[in-house]
Amino acid sequence: xxxxxxxxxxxxxxxxxxxxxxxxxxxxxxxxxxxxxxxxxxxxxxxxxxxxxxxxxxxxxxxxxxxxxxxxxxxxxxxxxxxxxxxxxxxxxxxxxxxxxxxxxxxxxxxxxxxxxxxxxxxxxxxxxxxxxxxxxxxxxxxxxxxxxxxxxxxxxxxxxxxxxxxxxxxxxxxxxxxxxxxxxxxxxxxxxxxxxxxxxxxxxxxxxxxxxxxxxxxxxxxxxxxxxxxxxxxxxxxxxxxxxxxxxxxxxxxxxxxxxxxxxxxxxxxxxxxxxxxxxxxxxxxxxxxxxxxxxxxxxxxxxxxxxxxxxxxxxxxxxxxxxxxxxxxxxxxxxxxxxxxxxxxxxxxxxxxxxxxxx
Amino acid sequence: xxxxxxxxxxxxxxxxxxxxxxxxxxxxxxxxxxxxxxxxxxxxxxxxxxxxxxxxxxxxxxxxxxxxxxxxxxxxxxxxxxxxxxxxxxxxxxxxxxxxxxxxxxxxxxxxxxxxxxxxxxxxxxxxxxxxxxxxxxxxxxxxxxxxxxxxxxxxxxxxxxxxxxxxxxxxxxxxxxxxxxxxxxxxxxxxxxxxxxxxxxxxxxxxxxxxxxxxxxxxxxxxxxxxxxxxxxxxxxxxxxxxxxxxxxxxxxxxxxxxxxxxxxxxxxxxxxxxxxxxxxxxxxxxxxxxxxxxxxx
Numbered sequence: 001x002x003x004x005x006x007x008x009x010x011x012x013x014x015x016x017x018x019x020x021x022x023x024x025x026x027x028x029x030x031x032x033x034x035x036x037x038x039x040x041x042x043x044x045x046x047x048x049x050x051x052x053x054x055x056x057x058x059x060x061x062x063x064x065x066x067x068x069x070x071x072x073x074x075x076x077x078x079x080x081x082x083x084x085x086x087x088x089x090x091x092x093x094x095x096x097x098x099x100x101x102x103x104x105x106x107x108x109x110x111x112x113x114x115x116x117x118x119x120x121x122x123x124x125x126x127x128x129x130x131x132x133x134x135x136x137x138x139x140x141x142x143x144x145x146x147x148x149x150x151x152x153x154x155x156x157x158x159x160x161x162x163x164x165x166x167x168x169x170x171x172x173x174x175x176x177x178x179x180x181x182x183x184x185x186x187x188x189x190x191x192x193x194x195x196x197x198x199x200x201x202x203x204x205x206x207x208x209x210x211x212x213x214x215x216x217x218x219x220x221x222x223x224x225x226x227x228x229x230x231x232x233x234x235x236x237x238x239x240x241x242x243x244x245x246x247x248x249x250x251x252x253x254x255x256x257x258x259x260x261x262x263x264x265x266x267x268x269x270x271x272x273x274x275x276x277x278x279x280x281x282x283x284x285x286x287x288x289x290x291x292x293x294x295x296x297x298x299x300x301x302x303x304x305x306x307x308x309x310x311x312x313x314x315x316x317x318x319x320x321x322x323x324x325x326x327x328x329x330x331x332x333x334x335x336x337x338x339x340x341x342x343x344x345x346x347x348x349x350x351x352x353x354x355x356x357x358x359x360x361x
Numbered sequence: 362x363x364x365x366x367x368x369x370x371x372x373x374x375x376x377x378x379x380x381x382x383x384x385x386x387x388x389x390x391x392x393x394x395x396x397x398x399x400x401x402x403x404x405x406x407x408x409x410x411x412x413x414x415x416x417x418x419x420x421x422x423x424x425x426x427x428x429x430x431x432x433x434x435x436x437x438x439x440x441x442x443x444x445x446x447x448x449x450x451x452x453x454x455x456x457x458x459x460x461x462x463x464x465x466x467x468x469x470x471x472x473x474x475x476x477x478x479x480x481x482x483x484x485x486x487x488x489x490x491x492x493x494x495x496x497x498x499x500x501x502x503x504x505x506x507x508x509x510x511x512x513x514x515x516x517x518x519x520x521x522x523x524x525x526x527x528x529x530x531x532x533x534x535x536x537x538x539x540x541x542x543x544x545x546x547x548x549x550x551x552x553x554x555x556x557x558x559x560x561x562x563x564x565x566x567x568x569x570x571x572x573x574x575x576x577x578x579x580x581x582x583x584x585x586x587x588x589x590x591x592x593x594x595x596x597x598x599x600x601x602x603x604x605x606x607x608x609x610x611x612x613x614x615x616x617x618x619x620x621x622x623x624x625x626x627x628x629x630x631x632x633x634x635x636x637x638x639x640x641x642x643x644x645x646x647x648x649x650x651x652x653x654x655x656x657x658x659x660x
Contacts, residue, residue: 013478053553074559086550090572103559147558 001063001077001154001187003027003050008059010045019045020211023059027189027204032181034190034202038234042211044159047191051080051157063154074103079148080157083164085140087132087147094128097146104151111150118146121180138169145177149184156188162197174200195235199223207231224348229357232282232350238313238325240282244354247274252281252351256320259298264346267361271351274360282350285313285327288342297341300324305336316340414629423624435625436633443621444603445630448611451521452589453637455607458525460586463532467581468574470533471540472566476552486541489534497531498594505599520599524607527595532585543577544570579648587638608634 008023020042027033035043048054050061052073061068068076079100087096094115101111119125122142127135132143141161148156161177162170178201181188192198198205199219207214207222207230214234215227226232232240245254250268252261261281263271271279300316307330314326314334326342328334351360374380381389413419417432439445474486508523547570555565571578589596593609600606603614608630615627 048553051553051557053556073557078557080554080557082550082554084548084550086548086554088551088555088569088573090575099555100558103564147554 002029002065003155003187003189004060004062004065006060006062008046008049008061009057010042010049010054011057018057018211020049023213025206025213025216027187029187030185032178032188032190032201032203033206034192034198034204035206035208036192036195036198036234037208039193041208043191043193043208046208047157047159047189050189051078052076076155077153078155078157079151079153081144081148081159081161083160085132085144085161085164087140087143089132092129092131093124093135093143096132096143097150100147100151114150114152115146118149121149121183122146137165138173141165141173145180149180154187156186156190158188158190160192161190163192163194177201195237199235207234209234225359226282226350227359229280229282229352232352236284238285238327240284240350241324242280242282242352243322244278244280246278247271247276250275252279252349254281254322256318256322258318258320258322259296261296261344261346261349263351263361264349266347267349267351270361274351274353278354279360280352280354282352283344284348285325286311287345287348288324288326288328289345290328290332290340290342293343295343297343298324299339299341300326302334302336302338302340305334410628411632413625414632416625419625422622423628435623435629438623439626439629439633442623443615443626444606444611447604448606448608449633449637451605451611452607452609452634455521455525455528456586456589459528459532459589460582462525462529463536463585464578464582466529466533467536467540468566468571468578470537471544471574472570474537474541475544476549476570486538489537493531493534497527501595501598508599519605520601521605524589524596524599527599528589528592529585532581532588536581536585540574540577540581543574547573576649579645583641583645583649586641590634590638 003026005023005025008020009018010020011018023046035046037043045054049056052068052071056069063076087093088099091099097115097118098111101114115128116125119128122145124135124139124142124146127139127143132140135143141164144161162173165173174197181201190197190201199222202219204216205219205222206216209230215222215231222231222235226235226240229242233242243254243259245252245259247253250263250272252263252271253259298318300318302314302316304315306313306315310330311327312330312332312334314328316324316326318324334340349361352358353360412429413423414435415431415433416428417430417434418428419435474482504523504527508518508520511518511523551569551573552565555569560568589607590609592607593613596607596610597613600610603611606614612627612630612634614621615623615630
């Protein structure tokens with residue numbers, strides 16, 4: 001199913017401001033599209049508008065070219081998985097899964113076939129005749145998925161479906177959801193605030209903030225080419241180091257004068273027109289390098305070392321107190337209280353216009 | 362470990378609370394004594410009532426004496442000399458109709474107040490709450506007038522029906538709040554899920570919300586059923602012929618009028634009054650106690 005949004009906006013009753021404004025988005029058939037954003041950015045509202053649970057104030061929502069604005073949720077041929085699972089507590093697992101089909105007056109035999117098929121795929125065959133209260137959180141999650149699957153809808157909508165699971169199970173279900181998506185090939189729109197889920201599962205990420213779309217693209221674009229300072233700060237853990245400064249004689253000089261970077265020659269062209277202007281430089285924690293082979297270096301005091309096994313995260317301070325986060329392989333020898341100098345991988349530097357927050361290079 | 366294992370099980374202190382100090386023990390003893398006195402105050406008259414109801418030595422006025430002879434003559438008197446069966450039937454009819462009417466309307470109002478946002482929602486809820494503070498009996502003249510107006514148009518409208526309307530009016534107002542609160546606690550994601558699964562609003566009400574709210578509905582039904590059994594004042598004032606009395610009003614004639622005075626029969630009648638309520642309670646107790654809303658959503 002092809003989902004197209006044209007200038008969609010949403011204003012809730014009794015609110016002065018638009019919650020969403022000017023949302024333009026194209027979701028291709030068979031996409032696994034993750035809508036990512038901090039809480040309160042309007043991502044759930046957008047999903048509920050696609051589902052038909054919230055009305056669309058302005059703009060058009062098209063499924064395969066057909067306008068869906070006024071179509072009832074049940075006629076949109078979509079299924080939704082909720083954060084709280086929303087299983088009907090008074091029905092057995094089987095009835096929960098069969099409910100949507102029996103509401104559509106399907107034949108008993110067909111319903112039975114579909115439910116059993118879904119139960120088999122999700123490995124909940126042994127729990128079909130118990131109430132949702134008698135099974136574990138992970139199993140309830142599967143039932144919620146199964147309830148969405150039995151109808152063979154054209155689209156799945158998922159609203160933070162994994163946020164109620166514990167870390168281990170979440171990791172497991174993440175893989176399982178991707179596997180399921182490969183198997184069924186159903187267009188999926190998935191809302192989450194967890195960037196790991198977005199990076200690992202999505203074929204397309206839509207990052208939202210403050211009721212607007214900040215960037216749309218593949219996961220690797222988000223990490224390697226964030227389009228503005230918000231995206232740069234949101235994606236990636238540890239958070240990207242962002243240093244404020246300006247361009248002077250073709251070089252980036254930080255406001256505290258402690259850091260000078262000679263931009264990579266591919267970046268020099270685009271930075272030229274920002275000569276003398278305020279620019280922020282971003283560098284990912286793993287793109288520091290200790291050898292000093294790129295020339296410019298910076299001296300820092302290591303304050304705290306976090307040992308994660310395969311890597312060490314160093315929380316450092318520049319001489320004026322500005323914090324930098326640097327990650328190094330776990331077997332390198334660093335200790336808190338030490339002073340070291342680090343260089344930058346110039347090719348992996350990100351430059352942003354401070355006025356607009358947009359990416360420069 | 363060995364030391365701990367050797368300690369006998371009976372010596373282990375298993376409670377999660379702190380062990381009681383001497384002062385605490387006195388406190389517990391004192392509260393037990395108060396509770397026991399309270400229990401006696403409640404139970405003693407009840408036992409007297411039960412005993413007198415079966416005591417053949419009692420006649421007319423109840424006398425506290427030690428003589429006892431088992432007999433069912435007071436029950437015979439009740440069934441043969443008085444309109445007891447009429448009163449039972451009247452009460453069950455009024456109570457049943459009240460319960461059904463209340464449940465029917467409260468289930469709608471509770472659902473609507475919980476799930477819909479409409480103009481005057483808050484104001485009307487407040488009004489309902491404030492009106493509760495005025496005792497029903499204060500409107501007795503209005504009830505009389507209303508009844509005579511309606512009865513002049515529809516002669517079939519009896520005073521018993523008026524009573525049913527009064528009872529359910531009160532019960533609807535009070536229970537709308539309770540049910541609204543209960544339905545508020547049911548996640549609205551269930552409604553959303555049902556909508557996507559293909560339910561209309563009416564189907565969500567019927568197939569999803571009502572089954573989940575069933576324990577509360579049962580409780581409301583039971584309460585509004587018990588109400589007419591307990592009330593004496595309204596039927597006494599509103600109902601005019603002994604034939605149309607409810608139990609409370611009917612039994613009262615056995616103790617307030619020397620022509621019909623029979624206190625042991627009053628005791629026997631009071632005892633039997635409990636039977637329908639107890640039966641209903643037993644039939645519903647499984648429903649009342651079940652925690653159906655558990656497990657729908659992760660809490």
